[in-house]
Amino acid sequence: GQNIDQPTEMTATEGAIVQINCTYQTSGFNGLFWYQQHAGEAPTFLSYNVLDGLEEKGRFSSFLSRSKGYSYLLLKELQMKDSASYLCAVRGSNYQLIWGAGTKLIIKP
């Protein structure tokens, strides 16, 4: 079957760094996405990885290892507004997105 695993909840301190991991087992791979979703709102796009390595975008970076079926989202200089759920999604062989359950990130002052 197809499966995406990410931690249910994480807590971090304002100004610190946090890494949210995502492991996947899918039939086919055509890219991995990270989305941010604040409570009661639709997801917003953060990053896309299709090749191995690190993609950096300001305070956010995303890493992919296709051989390990593994990705992480790295958030630096955490701000209170970063408190949200972070969704990992993989585009499978039929180009449909398979979603993880999301990681709720709680930022404490």
Next chain:
Amino acid sequence: GAVVSQHPSWVICKSGTSVKIECRSLDFQATTMFWYRQFPKQSLMLMATSNEGSKATYEQGVEKDKFLINHASLTLSTLTVTSAHPEDSSFYICSAKPPLRAGNSPLHFGNGTRLTVT
């Protein structure tokens, strides 16, 4: 950037009535749109893939006669929840993918519709 407009943002209806939710791509043509539902504290669940000019493709377990999808144009898809029941209360979100750069183009989401059935 690409914008997807979803309407209404929230709706309260009585059990047994039908509710229509619209999803529009405002500055691009979307041959494919997706409909999701999301229960509190849970991830997105794909309900169906809406294809312009053809029948929607429903995910397993989603009743196509209850959740009617129409994608009559390249910029509009509608989801109608027929004979709504309280268990249909949920957050419904549509998304669309711009046709260019199909490999890495992310989905663009509407703001979602919170449906409450009383």
